[in-house]
Amino acid sequence: MDGVNSRSAGTVAVLVTLGVVVAVLVAIVRGVSGERESRGDGLVAADVDRDTPVAQGAPLAVDVDLVAWADATAGQTGVPARALRAYGAAELAQRTDTPDCRLSWTTLAGIARVESDHGNLGRAALGDDGRPTPRIVGVPLDGSAGVREILDTDGGRLDGDTVHDRAVGPLQFLPTTWEAYGADGDGDGVADPHQIDDAARGAAAYLCADDRDTADGAGWWDGVLTYNRSGEYARLVWAAADRYATAAAPVS
Numbered sequence: 001m002d003g004v005n006s007r008s009a010g011t012v013a014v015l016v017t018l019g020v021v022v023a024v025l026v027a028i029v030r031g032v033s034g035e036r037e038s039r040g041d042g043l044v045a046a047d048v049d050r051d052t053p054v055a056q057g058a059p060l061a062v063d064v065d066l067v068a069w070a071d072a073t074a075g076q077t078g079v080p081a082r083a084l085r086a087y088g089a090a091e092l093a094q095r096t097d098t099p100d101c102r103l104s105w106t107t108l109a110g111i112a113r114v115e116s117d118h119g120n121l122g123r124a125a126l127g128d129d130g131r132p133t134p135r136i137v138g139v140p141l142d143g144s145a146g147v148r149e150i151l152d153t154d155g156g157r158l159d160g161d162t163v164h165d166r167a168v169g170p171l172q173f174l175p176t177t178w179e180a181y182g183a184d185g186d187g188d189g190v191a192d193p194h195q196i197d198d199a200a201r202g203a204a205a206y207l208c209a210d211d212r213d214t215a216d217g218a219g220w221w222d223g224v225l226t227y228n229r230s231g232e233y234a235r236l237v238w239a240a241a242d243r244y245a246t247a248a249a250p251v252s
Contacts, residue, residue, distance in 0.1 A: 041078065043113065045235035046242065051217035054238050055245035056104035059095060060088055077247045079109055082126055083118040083170070086200040090185060094204035101208035102215035106248075108200050108207075110241030111227060112170055119170035119196055126170070130186060130196040138167035141174075150174070158193060169193035171203045181206040203227070 060069070070084035077084075087105035094103045112118050116136050119126030124136050142164045143149030150165040154175035159166035165175050173182070173193040182191040185201030192198045207214055207223040214220045224234045 043236060043240055043243075045232055046239040048235060048238055050221055050231075052221075052238070053215065053217040054107060054110070054220055054241045056106045056215065056241070057245055057249055059102075060091055060105065062092060064088070064092075073248050077109075077244045079113075079244060080118050080120070080126060082128060082130060083112060083196055084109070086130060086185065086196040087112070089197060090200035090204040093185070093201060094208055097205075098208045098211075100211070100213060101219075102213055103204055103208055104214070104241075104245070106241040106245040107214060107220065107224070107237070108171075108203055109244050110237040110239075111203060111224070112196075112200070113240040114233065114236045115167075115172040116170045126196065130198075131194055132170055132196075135194050136169060136172070137161075138172055140164040140166055150176075154179075169199045170196045171199035173199065173202060177206065178202060181209070 066085050066088050067081075069088060070081040073079070073084050074081040079087075084105070087108040090108055091103055091105040094101060109118070116124070116132070119130075119132040119136065121132075121136055124132040124134055126132050137159055139147060140161055140163070141147050141150040152162050153165055156162040158173075158175045158178065159168050167174055168178075169192075171193070178191075178193045181202045182193060183198055183201035183205060184191045185197035185199070186195060190198075191202070193202065206227065209226075210222075212219040212223050214223050221234060224237050225231075228234070
């Protein structure tokens, strides 16, 4: 009888342990406000005020070799080089379009870190073509706990859902937002939110809308909170962007 009780107790302990692990994994996958987010590198929300500007380095030179820059910066920051090329190109393009916005690649990298771990969320892996495989598609926005209800607006063209909208791609665009800010960042003639060059270019335009200055605390927070209206989300982005800017800063 004692042996049976011991085995039963062991079984219960294993089940409890498994239950805890599953709960933690669910929390990681769902992330902030129902979004899916990976915390594999220990990212935690920064304890900063609403108007605190994020760290960012000097603007990229217009003639920078993006491949060489991305390879070097990947070693400093841990951000995949393929993703960095997209963020760097988006910074250059947006600074040409809206120089007063002063957008840095670090902000785009911070958002992408929280939204999709730079296109490598869960089973997805970012390919050389800038596309995560499999595609990254968020939860249905059906009004369930933690999410808004947004009925389908694109006939499922981007998210495969003809009932509700879902956020898509490495920068997690909603179909309606992509309709307004979608861009062709890789020059193939198609604006595709599932492709990281396009997605980064669209995110840059979105962040710089309404004459924002993202190098200013208020402007940066307004832009990021427009992307996702959650203070906790913005603080996670701030922490990631600040980490990347600090890691990539030249040693004096």
